[in-house]
Amino acid sequence: MSTRSTKPLHQVRLLPLAACLAIAFSNPASAKNPNANRTFDRFDERGAGWFGDALPELRSLRHAGSASKTLAPTGNTIGVNNCNDAGAGSLRAAVASAHSGDTVDLSKLRCATITLTSGAITTALDDLTIVGPGKNNVAIDGNLSDRVLLHSGTGTLSLSNVTLTHGQATTVSAFNAPGHVSGGCLNSAGSIGLNHAALIACDASSATESAYGGGAHAQGYATLVSSQVAGNTVHAPRHAIGAGILADYGITVRGSLITGNAATATGTAALEAGASVDASMGGLGTLYDLDISDSVIRGNTVSASSALADQVVVANEAGVMAFGTLTLVRSTISDNAGQAINTGSSAGVYVYAYAVGGGARAASFFVSDSTISGNSTSAIASNSQGVGVEGSSGAGARTFTLDGTVSFTNSTISGNTSSRSASAYYAYGYAYGGGVFGNGVALTLNNSTVAFNSAEQGSGVYQYRSADISVNSTIIGDNSSSVGGPEFGTAYAETVAGANNLIMSVNANVSLPLDTLSTDPLLAPLGSNGGPTFTHALMPHSPAIDAGNNVATLVFDQRGPGHPRLVGARPDIGAYEFKH
Numbered sequence: 001m002s003t004r005s006t007k008p009l010h011q012v013r014l015l016p017l018a019a020c021l022a023i024a025f026s027n028p029a030s031a032k033n034p035n036a037n038r039t040f041d042r043f044d045e046r047g048a049g050w051f052g053d054a055l056p057e058l059r060s061l062r063h064a065g066s067a068s069k070t071l072a073p074t075g076n077t078i079g080v081n082n083c084n085d086a087g088a089g090s091l092r093a094a095v096a097s098a099h100s101g102d103t104v105d106l107s108k109l110r111c112a113t114i115t116l117t118s119g120a121i122t123t124a125l126d127d128l129t130i131v132g133p134g135k136n137n138v139a140i141d142g143n144l145s146d147r148v149l150l151h152s153g154t155g156t157l158s159l160s161n162v163t164l165t166h167g168q169a170t171t172v173s174a175f176n177a178p179g180h181v182s183g184g185c186l187n188s189a190g191s192i193g194l195n196h197a198a199l200i201a202c203d204a205s206s207a208t209e210s211a212y213g214g215g216a217h218a219q220g221y222a223t224l225v226s227s228q229v230a231g232n233t234v235h236a237p238r239h240a241i242g243a244g245i246l247a248d249y250g251i252t253v254r255g256s257l258i259t260g261n262a263a264t265a266t267g268t269a270a271l272e273a274g275a276s277v278d279a280s281m282g283g284l285g286t287l288y289d290l291d292i293s294d295s296v297i298r299g300n301t302v303s304a305s306s307a308l309a310d311q312v313v314v315a316n317e318a319g320v321m322a323f324g325t326l327t328l329v330r331s332t333i334s335d336n337a338g339q340a341i342n343t344g345s346s347a348g349v350y351v352y353a354y355a356v357g358g359g360a361r362a363a364s365f366f367v368s369d370s371t372i373s374g375n376s377t378s379a380i381a382s383n384s385q386g387v388g389v390e391g392s393s394g395a396g397a398r399t400f401t402l403d404g405t406v407s408f409t410n411s412t413i414s415g416n417t418s419s420r421s422a423s424a425y426y427a428y429g430y431a432y433g434g435g436v437f438g439n440g441v442a443l444t445l446n447n448s449t450v451a452f453n454s455a456e457q458g459s460g461v462y463q464y465r466s467a468d469i470s471v472n473s474t475i476i477g478d479n480s481s482s483v484g485g486p487e488f489g490t491a492y493a494e495t496v497a498g499a500n501n502l503i504m505s506v507n508a509n510v511s512l513p514l515d516t517l518s519t520d521p522l523l524a525p526l527g528s529n530g531g532p533t534f535t536h537a538l539m540p541h542s543p544a545i546d547a548g549n550n551v552a553t554l555v556f557d558q559r560g561p562g563h564p565r566l567v568g569a570r571p572d573i574g575a576y577e578f579k580h
Contacts (some may be wrong), residue, residue, distance in 0.1 A: 440465025
């Protein structure tokens with residue numbers, strides 16, 4: 001027989017990804033940020049969106065300029081005259097003859113693709129820029145035989161109007177530890193900058209240990225402007241981390257698309273008993289801050305599995321992850337999925353599977369004018385002979401520290417699902433926080449909509465440890481639970497500050513402001529209602545109309561210019577303002 005445990009969350013074993021995993025393979029010398037004392041110029045974002053119709057959402061993105069971490073070229077320009085793998089006039093020869101600060105210019109090429117047949121192009125220069133033609137990107141194809149670029153300098157390797165594709169990293173580079181493979185198309189000991197550039201269909205794989213950065217790994221910083229990271233993969237038996245881009249010291253993203261990247265970890269008998277088998281950071285990951293605006297993070301996956309009962313299976317952060325602060329502005333994180341499956345069976349041990357942070361995970365969140373939707377976490381520990389422990393949480397957004405801050409303003413969190421199978425002979429665990437899971441950090445929700453999410457407890461919002469909670473003019477409604485749990489739940493007694501909210505159900509630990517409405521908000525399906533991100537429109541006669549406040553002093557609703565925050569007698573509750 002199978003039984004569900006009623007254990008509080010704090011009594012169930014938690015196994016968050018340790019920060020040291022992503023730097024365990026690095027050269028100790030890189031522990032100091034190589035860009036700590038640099039000053040940086042700005043990218044020109046005019047003409048952004050070269051990938052055209054890749055996603056309808058990107059057609060309306062506003063590119064307002066961004067602080068770039070890529071240095072402006074200061075040296076000489078070296079022209080590339082042909083698409084040969086090597087020899088006079090080739091890209092390989094141009095890079096070999098360059099000095100730090102130089103620019104390698106591909107703009108005169110008449111061919112579309114440079115196919116590498118003699119391995120990766122390597123450079124030890126600190127700063128180097130590679131520039132393709134302005135209209136169509138030149139593709140540099142790794143031919144599925146090696147990386148495309150290997151940068152051992154500590155400065156910045158910058159790529160403009162260039163696509164790196166079909167890089168295949170299976171060998172350890174000079175600045176990786178044994179068994180740790182990184183950087184499928186691009187591996188840098190310093191920083192990287194992508195401007196109208198792309199990383200497409202690259203892979204990093206380790207047969208014995210861990211793999212990092214399917215598209216690229218930078219031990220410094222990464223900047224993406226009007227760029228695309230798509231279809232990259234990372235595979236390993238122990239840790240498969242950062243399928244799109246892993247950048248140790250932070251990432252800035254402007255007007256870019258991160259989609260279809262996949263991290264896969266499959267445990268093997270060669271690993272020691274008790275080993276953690278984890279797939280993490282499907283789209284983007286960093287040990288520091290992640291700053292995203294006017295971008296789409298969609299359809300990335302992390303999948304971790306094992307058939308051995310003595311291994312712990314963990315699937316973390318299918319979309320994006322920052323051990324520091326995630327800033328998200330006018331952006332979409334959608335349809336990312338994390339799944340942990342442990343099919344090991346033993347009467348003598350507990351079998352563990354955890355899936356955490358489907359859309360995004362960070363120490364702190366500052367989210368505005370954005371949508372987090374359709375993301376999922378799923379945990380299965382099918383121990384047919386004994387005990388299975390399954391943890392699934394934060395399908396939309398999840399924190400993992402006790403001293404951060406979570407702030408959502410003018411944003412929509414919709415249709416995210418945290419689930420577990422409870423398929424073991426004895427099943428214990430949890431599926432909490434379908435929309436937002438707060439791990440005891442201060443939580444603020446202003447003029448936002450949290451709807452149609454699902455989990456066992458706190459299907460909309462769940463606060464794990466005691467912390468300040470402030471909610472103003474926000475809808476938490478139409479969320480669902482398979483076991484009848486509340487939409488807004490806390491593990492300890494909490495008094496919520498704020499006013500003018502619509503919250504349909506809470507658990508016994510939550511004390512709401514006296515003016516809180518608890519009726520059906522009458523929301524339309526998530527869709528394009530104007531602006532760069534999807535929203536839930538209020539249907540006519542919704543009780544949220546003219547019932548909110550604007551303590552956040554917002555000029556517009558989530559959709560931005562042309563959609564005033566105040567229409568009528570008072571602002572509406574939620575991220576969308578109804579036009580009478």
